[in-house]
Amino acid sequence: xxxxxxxxxxxxxxxxxxxxxxxxxxxxxxxxxxxxxxxxxxxxxxxxxxxxxxxxxxxxxxxxxxxxxxxxxxxxxxxxxxxxxxxxxxxxxxxxxxxxxxxxxxxxxxxxxxxxxxxxxxxxxxxxxxxxxxxxxxxxxxxxxxxxxxxxxxxxxxxxxxxxxxxxxxxxxxxxxxxxxxxxxxxxxxxxxxxxxxxxxxxxxxxxxxxxxxxxxxxxxxxxxxxxxxxxxx
Ligand SMILES: Nc1ncnc2c1ncn2[C@@H]1O[C@H](COP(=O)(O)OP(=O)(O)OP(=O)(O)O)[C@@H](O)[C@H]1O
Ligand SMILES: [Mg+2]
Numbered sequence: 001x002x003x004x005x006x007x008x009x010x011x012x013x014x015x016x017x018x019x020x021x022x023x024x025x026x027x028x029x030x031x032x033x034x035x036x037x038x039x040x041x042x043x044x045x046x047x048x049x050x051x052x053x054x055x056x057x058x059x060x061x062x063x064x065x066x067x068x069x070x071x072x073x074x075x076x077x078x079x080x081x082x083x084x085x086x087x088x089x090x091x092x093x094x095x096x097x098x099x100x101x102x103x104x105x106x107x108x109x110x111x112x113x114x115x116x117x118x119x120x121x122x123x124x125x126x127x128x129x130x131x132x133x134x135x136x137x138x139x140x141x142x143x144x145x146x147x148x149x150x151x152x153x154x155x156x157x158x159x160x161x162x163x164x165x166x167x168x169x170x171x172x173x174x175x176x177x178x179x180x181x182x183x184x185x186x187x188x189x190x191x192x193x194x195x196x197x198x199x200x201x202x203x204x205x206x207x208x209x210x211x212x213x214x215x216x217x218x219x220x221x222x223x224x225x226x227x228x229x230x231x232x233x234x
Contacts, residue, residue: 097131
């Protein structure tokens with residue numbers, strides 16, 4: 001059984017429809033990538049899974065229909081969210097920002113802090129640094145770490161490489177791969193960075209103007225003319 005099943009999902013901002021009948025399955029223990037250009041609906045899709053938008057269609061998580069749940073209920077049920085550009089508290093320290101994520105999982109604070117610090121040792125060295133003074137890469141690590149503090153079974157990550165150097169992109173990719181391999185965590189990543197996504201995800205959906213245009217493995221998609229033209233410029 002898929003851990004997450006999205007069926008015919010539509011999302012609305014007022015009268016404007018940002019998702020048009022999106023369906024996708026996420027198998028447990030996998031990394032799934034969602035690639036698409038600016039405005040494709042990537043953030044809207046993750047927001048909609050979390051219950052942050054107005055939607056029709058169904059979202060099932062771990063067998064249960066979660067379509068009308070609140071974001072807080074979804075976090076408690078095991079969906080962690082690292083949103084685009086982090087939304088950290090800039091005048092609070094690294095550890096304090098991480099602890100904000102621990103609110104629904106207070107019995108596992110020490111265990112989860114250990115996991116985050118093992119994954120991103122720089123955060124352990126700089127626990128007291130205000131996140132507003134950190135580099136973009138370090139802030140991205142705090143954002144991922146904060147989502148991990150919720151003890152998720154499914155982690156949603158929105159554009160983790162945006163604005164980061166190639167070296168830091170590789171570090172983030174390595175951390176996500178390690179997390180998936182060592183803990184079996186299921187991860188959905190949205191990206192415009194196609195190479196990053198293809199190096200990580202077992203299955204990829206291509207989202208364009210609110211619709212799934214193609215899906216398949218990285219190998220399958222690399223052979224598609226549309227992908228070559230629109231994403232690799234050849
Ligand atoms: N709060 C909002 N109110 C109205 N329209 C919105 C809102 N958020 C997003 N949209 C619209 O929905 C569409 C999808 O936006 P979304 O942010 O999901 O795209 P995206 O794929 O995440 O893009 P990006 O790569 O730039 O982050 C766009 O046309 C956008 O203008
Ligand atoms: Mg976005």
